[in-house]
Amino acid sequence: MALPPLKRVLIKLSGEVLMGNQQFGIDPAFVSELAHEIKAAKETGLEVCLVIGGGNIFRGMAGAAAGMDRAQADYMGMLATVMNALAMQNALEQIGVQTRVQSAVQMDAVCEPVIRRRAERHLEKGRVVIFAAGVGAPYFTTDSGAALRAAEMKCDALLKGTSVDGIYDSDPKKNSQAKRFDTVTYDQVLASNLKVMDASAVALCRDNGIPIVVFSIREKGNLARVLAGDGVRTIVQG
Numbered sequence: 324m325a326l327p328p329l330k331r332v333l334i335k336l337s338g339e340v341l342m343g344n345q346q347f348g349i350d351p352a353f354v355s356e357l358a359h360e361i362k363a364a365k366e367t368g369l370e371v372c373l374v375i376g377g378g379n380i381f382r383g384m385a386g387a388a389a390g391m392d393r394a395q396a397d398y399m400g401m402l403a404t405v406m407n408a409l410a411m412q413n414a415l416e417q418i419g420v421q422t423r424v425q426s427a428v429q430m431d432a433v434c435e436p437v438i439r440r441r442a443e444r445h446l447e448k449g450r451v452v453i454f455a456a457g458v459g460a461p462y463f464t465t466d467s468g469a470a471l472r473a474a475e476m477k478c479d480a481l482l483k484g485t486s487v488d489g490i491y492d493s494d495p496k497k498n499s500q501a502k503r504f505d506t507v508t509y510d511q512v513l514a515s516n517l518k519v520m521d522a523s524a525v526a527l528c529r530d531n532g533i534p535i536v537v538f539s540i541r542e543k544g545n546l547a548r549v550l551a552g553d554g555v556r557t558i559v560q561g
């Protein structure tokens with residue numbers, strides 16, 4: 324299975340990749356490297372939407388595990404994604420890529436609210452649109468936010484750039500025999516509970532026919548390779 328021709332994509336980056344080699348937070352030098360990769364992708368003529376997680380700063384589940392109210396902790400996680408979006412906006416604009424941040428939690432002094440038709444216009448004008456705060460509700464993650472925005476912006480694929488280079492049949496960190504899938508179906512991912520994205524995100528992509536590509540964004544040049552139909556990755560399709 325190959326990807327369809329790509330004109331518009333949604334790139335989802337896990338928050339943890341913004342840490343670079345740090346244990347926490349944002350490494351501006353690594354964010355700048357990521358920005359260069361995104362710029363290169365855009366220069367191939369693609370329209371690019373971006374969603375960035377918040378796990379490098381705060382995850383609601385971790386807060387809840389430590390005794391916090393889950394919804395309250397999730398709102399903190401959403402705010403973390405806005406910080407990451409602003410860091411990426413800064414890095415992209417420093418290298419001449421025009422961007423707009425749209426947040427699902429309104430923050431007038433900082434960024435725009437999510438307005439689909441306005442986002443369309445930004446893409447037409449060659450801007451990268453960074454969608455922050457996931458779906459804007461607790462009990463969700465930015466994977467679901469990415470699937471939702473990919474569907475409403477009619478993206479041709481959702482590219483999930485993370486720390487692992489694809490989807491495995493078992494955890495490669497625990498099992499040296501773990502095998503990476505080249506391609507896998509949405510239903511296989513859901514039925515085998517393969518740890519790649521939340522079930523809600525996978526189901527939304529399945530129902531809207533959006534292929535998901537899971538790849539490592541930590542390796543330089545990988546985004547370009549994956550977009551060219553090359554490189555190490557797993558494709559999730561119907």
Ligand code: UDP
Binds near residue numbers: 399400402462
């Ligand atoms: N979050 C949320 N609703 C959303 C998106 C995110 O409540 O629609 C919160 C949730 O607490 C999550 C945190 O924001 O743990 C950070 O997002 P995520 O865990 O998806 O980040 P990633 O793992 O991609 O870095």
